[in-house]
Amino acid sequence: MSPNFRIAFRFLTAKKRAMLMSLSCTVLGVGLFIVTQATTSGFEEFFVKTLLGTDGAMRIEDRIQDTLRSMEVAGSPDFQIRQREGVKYIEGVEEPQVIMDTVRSFANVRGVSAVLRGNVQVSSSFKTEDAQVFGIKLEDHRFVSELERKITTPEGLGKFQESAGSALVGRVLADRLQLTVNESIVINARGESRRYVVAAIYETGVRDIDKTRIYIDLAEARSLLRKPTGATFLQISLHDPKRARQEAAHMEEVLRHSVRPWQEREKEWLSVFRALSVSSAITVTVFTLIASLAMFNTLAMIVLEKTKDIAILRSMGYERRDITRIFLWQAAIVLAIGAIVGGVFGAAVSWGVSLVPLPINTLFKTEHFIVALSPWHFVQAITTAVVMVMIASLVPARRAARLEPGDIVRGTAQ
Amino acid sequence: MSTPLHAVSAAPVGDFALRCSGLQRYLGQGDGRVHVLKGVSFEARRGQVYAIVGPSGCGKSTLLYLLGLLDQPDGGDIEINGQRMSNSDDFARTAARGAHIGFVFQFHFLMLEFTALENVMMPMRKLGRLTAPEMEARARMLLEAVGLGSKTHRLGTQLSGGEQQRVAVARALANQPSIILADEPTGNLDVKNSALVFDLLTRLAKDNGQAVILVTHNPEIAQRCDVTRPMRDGLFV
Known part of the structure; x- marks a missing residue:
């Protein structure tokens, strides 16, 4: 001492x-x-x-279309540069399968799922509410979300997997429409109405999601929303979500699509x-x-x-x-x-x-x-x-x- | 393990442990500024006991603090063991105090949260020349020498005035300094304790060849010193 x-x-x-x-x-x-x-x-x-667990670590949304500017270099007019401030975005992913195959080659990627989204009206025997349809392929979406764990009804995802005419409804929306499993809902999109059976009810805990989202099969969504090709976005999960910013920047460069990491998506x-x-x-x-x-x-x-x-x-x-x-x-x-x-x-x-x-x-x-x-x-x-x-x-x-x-x-x- | 009193003695340089010449010191500021020391010169040989006497306010204590490097002169020179200290920086003066000078003050100035043993060990711990067991052995031996061998673990507050002053003497001798400076060491003690402390101080200092300089008002104490230097108005007379 x-x-x-x-x-x-x-x-x-x-x-x-x-x-x-x-x-x-x-x-x-x-x-x-x-x-x-x-x-x-x-x-x-x-x-x-x-x-x-709900929206994944990243989303690939819109295709980037560069506006190119020609410059004459050493007498040749063929030289072109990308003009960053002139970038245009083309809504959605036009060729989801090609992009998904490329995304899967990134080491940090755990899963990727194509999602087709559209605004709809959903009606039960009780009332009608505005909602959003999310068309997903369950086998892909399992790797990019915890949807399976968010199911609150004992039936699980079995029925949704088996039947294309079934839907997953959020807890808040189900309560508003007074829906239970196996009851019917009518989804109206673009002037056409289709009937679906409630396969299960999920609860993410995020009120905005549980109030508006209805998950249906991707192929059924294409038919309902009349979008036979493409996807609204690709949802990606990562082994290390903290590296989402770096991965997003890298993917954006490679894929020429806008890639939003969760840090940017939820920055507010x-x-x-x-x-x-x-x-x-x-x-x-x-x-x-x-x-x-x-x-x-x-x-x-x-x-x-x-x-x-x-x-x-x-x-x-x-x-x-x-x-x-x-x-x-x-x-x-x-x-x-x-x-x-x-x-x-x-x-x-x-x-x-x-x-x-x-x-x-x-x-x-x-x-x-x-x-x-x-x-x-x-x-x-x-x-x-x-x-x-x-x-x-x-x-x-x-x-x-x-x-x-x-x-x-x-x-x-x- | 017992350590002899001279175990940590500093190397003697010549006959004089301390010399000063032409010391000047002013105290106070503005209109209240007083010329306290007016060119004082003084020498102290090893093994000699010096008494500085004089009326209150003549500059005795001021001289002692200057000699002890606790204060800085406005003019003149001070040499400690042949080393000129008057113009040295605070670091050098502090080091010289630790190695060459032991102080005994009128009001004991023990650190009351510490035991007698710890008080005596305090200067040794700073100097760091001895190991911890050696320091403790030396402190016990010094306390034994001042008659407090049985009270080594008493706190300062648990000792009488005379006992506290004896601990202060032991502490002043702890690093075996070549100079002991004592400011009215018996001023706060009764006759019996005064004699006891003075005898201790002079005997232990003489045994070890140390120069003892004490300021006193007590004529009996002054008479028993080897040299008495009376002061008046900032000068030796």
């Missing part, structure tokens, strides 16, 4: 009350920072997971979560600020009370930097204990919060608070506390180091 640390520890334990005040604020600051970050990222991760919601995370972090940083002020106060008091001791230490050969270190060690001791206890406190409260009932059924569906603890939250909380408390401690520490031993001794002696 270094002499400076030993002295710092004794100084600190001699001011138990003031030290406990600083310590408790540090514990609260670190702990609550962890709790708020764990809850906001819990909801964010859950939201992202739900959307990835993601920015809301980010704003929530930052605002809650700022709010709880008030505790860390109080901790740093308490530490400043404690150390300033110790400097005032220990001027004689500082003079003794200086007379014994302790340098100015030793005095600074003695006071910074005191802050470091409080920070170390505060970080450990605050970390445990934060983890315990986060666990407790995850048990709190909180029925949400709007943006996504959950019955409890969702918590996602990450080591990064602990690092952020502790770094914030370290920076603020150490800056606050530096002022009294430097003041103590600047004291002239001669002045102190003379003052006392007189």
Whole structure:
């Protein structure tokens, strides 16, 4: 144990009350920072997971048609360059099978599924609602969504797989139309009405999806929507969804189609979560600020009370930097204990919060608070506390180091 | 393990442990500025005990703090073991204090959160010449020498005034400095304890060839010193 640390520890334990005040604020600051970050990222991760499980990691949507500009180079008029600002998009994917075969050759791709979408009206014996038909090939779509796991009715996907005249209806839409499995619905598109049997009801937890989407077989959708070829988009799932941006950029270059990663698709919601995370972090940083002020106060008091001791230490050969270190060690001791206890406190409260009932059924569906603890939250909380408390401690520490031993001794002696 | 008192002795340079010449010092600012030391010169030989006496405000303590490198002179030279210190930086002065100078103050100045043993070990820990067991053995031996062998683990607050001053003497001797500076070391003690502390200080210092310079108002103490230097109005008379 270094002499400076030993002295710092004794100084600190001699001011138990003031030290406990600083310590408790540090514990609260670190702990609550962890709790708020764990809850906001819990909801964010859950939201992202739900959307990835429903809409996949990427979508290939429209074909890019470059506008080319001819330039005369070295006397030849044949040189052409792509004019980025002049890019045109042609809606939909005209040759889905060719694109899907190419997409499957990307190492990170787990699955790809062609989807044909169209606006329809759906009627039950009870009422009529606006909806969207999603034509899918179930064997492909299984690899790009968690639709199978979202089925809430015991029949599962068996009937949907067997019968082209069946449909999967979202929970909210089914409730609005008062539908149950095996009941009939009539879908009206482009002036034509067709009858389908409800094969199963799904619930993604995302209200906008559960309220509007009806999944039917892709071939049946082509016939219903009178689009014999092409697809509205290709839905892609990845082994590593975090690399969606890079993969999208690469695919866009290769396929000459617009490719939207989930980060771009959901950027509005993601920015809301980010704003929530930052605002809650700022709010709880008030505790860390109080901790740093308490530490400043404690150390300033110790400097005032220990001027004689500082003079003794200086007379014994302790340098100015030793005095600074003695006071910074005191802050470091409080920070170390505060970080450990605050970390445990934060983890315990986060666990407790995850048990709190909180029925949400709007943006996504959950019955409890969702918590996602990450080591990064602990690092952020502790770094914030370290920076603020150490800056606050530096002022009294430097003041103590600047004291002239001669002045102190003379003052006392007189 | 017992360590002899001279175990960490600094190498002696010549006969004089300390020399100063033409020391000037002003205190205060503006209209309140006072010329406290007006060109004081002084020498201290190893193994000799010096008393600086004089009325309050004559500059005794100011001179002592300058000699102890706790303060900086406005003019003049100070040499510690042949090394000129008057113009040195804070780092060099601090190092010289740790290695060559031991202080005993009037009000004991023990660190009260620490035991007697820890107080004595404190300068040794900073100097770092000895291992931890050697430091403890030396501190115990010094406390034994000042008659506090049985109270090594008492906190400063659990010792009487006389005992605290004896711990301060032991602490001043911890790094075996060549110079002991004592500012009214017996000023706060009764007659019995005054005699005890003075005897200790002079005996231990003489045994180890250290120069002892003490500021005192006590004429009996001054008479028992080898050299008495009376001061008046910032000068030796």
